[in-house]
Amino acid sequence: MSAPYVDPRSGQKGQSEKMVLGRIRIFRDVKIETPNVALIDDERVPSERAELFIRNGVFLDENKKEIQLDSLELDLYSDLNDIVGSDLNDVEMKLYIVKDSLSMAKNPKLFARKILELRKRVGTDPLIYCSGIGRINEIAPLVYCGVDLFDSLQCTIASRNATLMNPSFMDTKETSFMDTKETDEKLFKENFDGVKNEIEVVKKAIKMGSLRELAEARSLYDSSMNVFLREIDDEYSTIEIFSPVRSSAKLKSLSTYSLTRPEFKRYRKKICELYRKPESANVLLLLPCSAKKPYSFSRSHKLFIRNIRNRGGVHEVIVTSPLALVPRELELFYPCANYDIPVSGHWYEDEKTMIKNCLDEFLKRNGYERAIVHFEDPFFLDVLKSHQIECDITYEGKATSPESLENLIKATSKIHVNGKNRSLEDINSISNFQFGVRIFDESCKIGGKYPYQKVYRHKKQMAMLSPERQMLSLTIDGAVALNEKTSDFDVEIEDFELKGAVCVPGILKASEMIREGDEAVLICNKKIKGIGVATMSGFEMNRAKRGVAIKMRHHL
Amino acid sequence: MSSRKSMKSMNFWRENEVFGKRAFVILLETSGCSWRSCYMCGYNYKRTCEKSDQDLINQIESALLNYKDEDMIKIFTSGSFLDDSEINPTTRKRILDLLPDRDKQITIESRPEFITEKNLKPLKGRNIEVAIGLESSNNTVLKNCVNKGFKVEDFVEASKKISNYGFKRKAYLLLKPPFLSEKEALIDLKNSIDFASRYADTISINPVNIQNGTLVKRLWIERKYRPPWLWSLVDALIYSQKYVGKGKVVVSMPSGAGRERGVHNCFSCDTEIIKKMDKCRIKQNYDDLKDLSCDCIEKWKDSLALEKYVFGNPIYP
Numbered sequence: 001m002s003a004p005y006v007d008p009r010s011g012q013k014g015q016s017e018k019m020v021l022g023r024i025r026i027f028r029d030v031k032i033e034t035p036n037v038a039l040i041d042d043e044r045v046p047s048e049r050a051e052l053f054i055r056n057g058v059f060l061d062e063n064k065k066e067i068q069l070d071s072l073e074l075d076l077y078s079d080l081n082d083i084v085g086s087d088l089n090d091v092e093m094k095l096y097i098v099k100d101s102l103s104m105a106k107n108p109k110l111f112a113r114k115i116l117e118l119r120k121r122v123g124t125d126p127l128i129y130c131s132g133i134g135r136i137n138e139i140a141p142l143v144y145c146g147v148d149l150f151d152s153l154q155c156t157i158a159s160r161n162a163t164l165m166n167p168s169f170m171d172t173k174e175t176s177f178m179d180t181k182e183t184d185e186k187l188f189k190e191n192f193d194g195v196k197n198e199i200e201v202v203k204k205a206i207k208m209g210s211l212r213e214l215a216e217a218r219s220l221y222d223s224s225m226n227v228f229l230r231e232i233d234d235e236y237s238t239i240e241i242f243s244p245v246r247s248s249a250k251l252k253s254l255s256t257y258s259l260t261r262p263e264f265k266r267y268r269k270k271i272c273e274l275y276r277k278p279e280s281a282n283v284l285l286l287l288p289c290s291a292k293k294p295y296s297f298s299r300s301h302k303l304f305i306r307n308i309r310n311r312g313g314v315h316e317v318i319v320t321s322p323l324a325l326v327p328r329e330l331e332l333f334y335p336c337a338n339y340d341i342p343v344s345g346h347w348y349e350d351e352k353t354m355i356k357n358c359l360d361e362f363l364k365r366n367g368y369e370r371a372i373v374h375f376e377d378p379f380f381l382d383v384l385k386s387h388q389i390e391c392d393i394t395y396e397g398k399a400t401s402p403e404s405l406e407n408l409i410k411a412t413s414k415i416h417v418n419g420k421n422r423s424l425e426d427i428n429s430i431s432n433f434q435f436g437v438r439i440f441d442e443s444c445k446i447g448g449k450y451p452y453q454k455v456y457r458h459k460k461q462m463a464m465l466s467p468e469r470q471m472l473s474l475t476i477d478g479a480v481a482l483n484e485k486t487s488d489f490d491v492e493i494e495d496f497e498l499k500g501a502v503c504v505p506g507i508l509k510a511s512e513m514i515r516e517g518d519e520a521v522l523i524c525n526k527k528i529k530g531i532g533v534a535t536m537s538g539f540e541m542n543r544a545k546r547g548v549a550i551k552m553r554h555h556l
Numbered sequence: 557m558s559s560r561k562s563m564k565s566m567n568f569w570r571e572n573e574v575f576g577k578r579a580f581v582i583l584l585e586t587s588g589c590s591w592r593s594c595y596m597c598g599y600n601y602k603r604t605c606e607k608s609d610q611d612l613i614n615q616i617e618s619a620l621l622n623y624k625d626e627d628m629i630k631i632f633t634s635g636s637f638l639d640d641s642e643i644n645p646t647t648r649k650r651i652l653d654l655l656p657d658r659d660k661q662i663t664i665e666s667r668p669e670f671i672t673e674k675n676l677k678p679l680k681g682r683n684i685e686v687a688i689g690l691e692s693s694n695n696t697v698l699k700n701c702v703n704k705g706f707k708v709e710d711f712v713e714a715s716k717k718i719s720n721y722g723f724k725r726k727a728y729l730l731l732k733p734p735f736l737s738e739k740e741a742l743i744d745l746k747n748s749i750d751f752a753s754r755y756a757d758t759i760s761i762n763p764v765n766i767q768n769g770t771l772v773k774r775l776w777i778e779r780k781y782r783p784p785w786l787w788s789l790v791d792a793l794i795y796s797q798k799y800v801g802k803g804k805v806v807v808s809m810p811s812g813a814g815r816e817r818g819v820h821n822c823f824s825c826d827t828e829i830i831k832k833m834d835k836c837r838i839k840q841n842y843d844d845l846k847d848l849s850c851d852c853i854e855k856w857k858d859s860l861a862l863e864k865y866v867f868g869n870p871i872y873p
Contacts, residue, residue, distance in 0.1 A: 040862065040865055042861055042862060042865075043861070044857060044858055044861040044862060045862075054865065056864070057864075057865075073867070077778065077780075099866075099867040099869075100780065100867070100869060101866070102779070102866045102869045102870075102871070103778055103779035103780045103869050103870075106779045107778075107779075131865060131866050131867065132865065132866035132869065132871070151865065153862060153865060153866065153871065156858055156862065157858075157871060157872065160854055160855050160858065160872075181854075184854065
């Protein structure tokens, strides 16, 4: 029988935490918690306390009792197509052992691609064990990419090379006058403790939703993991499936690695390819970002807003890295309200290029009569020029200086627009960004106090926008409106009574457009039965064998 | 010992043999081995074009100009001396007649399928040693790890034929063919030594080295293969001492030893070990090797014990 999950925080039976690809899982009947590192149980390896052992290819628990796991050994280099080529949903395997991890790790580019491919093919249910892998700096990036189990071989190798592994710096050479054997054992113990500790750090990071940050930090001092992480980001179409569309965690963007983080890349892709501005906003106002999020809660942006005249006709767009452009109405959206970047006023050339390209794409789809640039170092002016948009530069000295703000008033005073429908247009722009369609018609009314906004039609609530949810949450009426326009968020379920959550076995077919955190419309016999939040991607819903897939919000 | 580079311009060299004897080695460039499918063998890669009979004779004659009355002569063809497609029987006879001093030992190499009554008969009366690349006494290893193309039984049969003519028998054994871990390879070699001691007078241990154009090279590039540890060779030689004591000759003259592509340890102890091994070979007593030590012996022991945890992939470079 399949093993049930236990949520490590509540101790309740249910879905494990799944954030990005790394996840914490505890199997109740087989006593194995991942991510984890197994101590090789051999006389050549000093005996230490460990939660998990491995002996002759078999995992043992802390009391060295055998753990029964249906497993399959495979070679990433040669077997992936033969063994994993067929639809793996038919094979119920709890553990995949990657036999050639050690040699693959020497080619991090290929390793990253193959591991990710393996994870995509086997789905998220089974465990993946990379034999012979487990240096401290390798663990976080590999867990981020979907690996669950490691072993102590690298600790042995490090200690034989008189090396002490160090997570926050380069590995150091330890020389000692002690007898070699004693030094080796002491070093092994320190290294293995380091790895066990790293496993705990990784688990904490998973719970906080900051595994990506940890993976980036760890790859700083390890050139092969550095390559590994970049290669994962290059496999955007795969890693994106497993990246959530909302999270309460702060997304730290502290290095250039973050530029290619899938969440950021997805946002930019949507801005370039999907976003449409509110119709009545004819003047583009480019503003600098603020450290405080959402932007409009910061001192500088409060000043800007107070000094903008005819706001109904102005489209405030914040220029920032790594998101490139954030239209004002999207400021509550994930990851706009979550990211954190050092505000130094200094731009890397990479960031400049990225922003210019985004602005170019953005302007191809969104036309403006005029632009106002309220920005210290407007390196993107040539892009505006190439789209024949006339620019007013209102910046003088400092963005919030009296002169700058005076200029802003002047520049915006001349605008004449009827911005009566602007709030509905804004909500529809959000709807378009979130769902790819505009679901609210002319008869909809907006209520509530910013940042909380509610959408009504004929006095019935359809949706709500809140900074906590970071996107639109729909009611049943909203779900009906969404379903009329698109089936991208549909999940077909079997006929059963809906309560708190829908588990995977109850799902017949889920749209593969759904990502963890998305709205999911529950459909049974072609009728809408409810609306909830997906706790896994549609891809996983179609492949997983168990676990909670959707948390219910409303049902009939 | 001579390196491959200098051999290009020179088709002979001299080497020290056991018990202080000297050997004159002639490298005869024929059309090459007709099997040429072994996983570790680079001769398949550089098979030369057909050689005329006169060309072969010329090669022998020019090499013999340098012959200085060494104790024995070895003729290596990078294939089989007894293979008619490499050297036709008439030429073979002519070559043997060119060699001076009918009593001196002449070593030739051949695959067992060419060791037939018909081929051996013309050699009768000469002091011949026939060397066969047995590689392993395990048919599974021969088939799957070497792709040798014959079975242990074929070797036994050939060996019997050779001794019927009163010729000496030499067996080449391979240390660490691909797809075996260090430990499996060492066990296989020791078993093969036990076996070969029954059917051969001399055992020559050849650690695999990385030659271009081979499967082994590809595995090595993919980091799935590492040439054997020098410690494994030392261990096997110490093990073989029990047969040396009983009058068998055991030798090993590894090519590329102490280098990345050949049998090696940590590169700091290699030179000393290789020197000592060569001394032991000449005086045929491997007991002295027991005193050798280096920190890297722990890594070798790790490799023996722990490679199974990574499915035979090498742990240390």
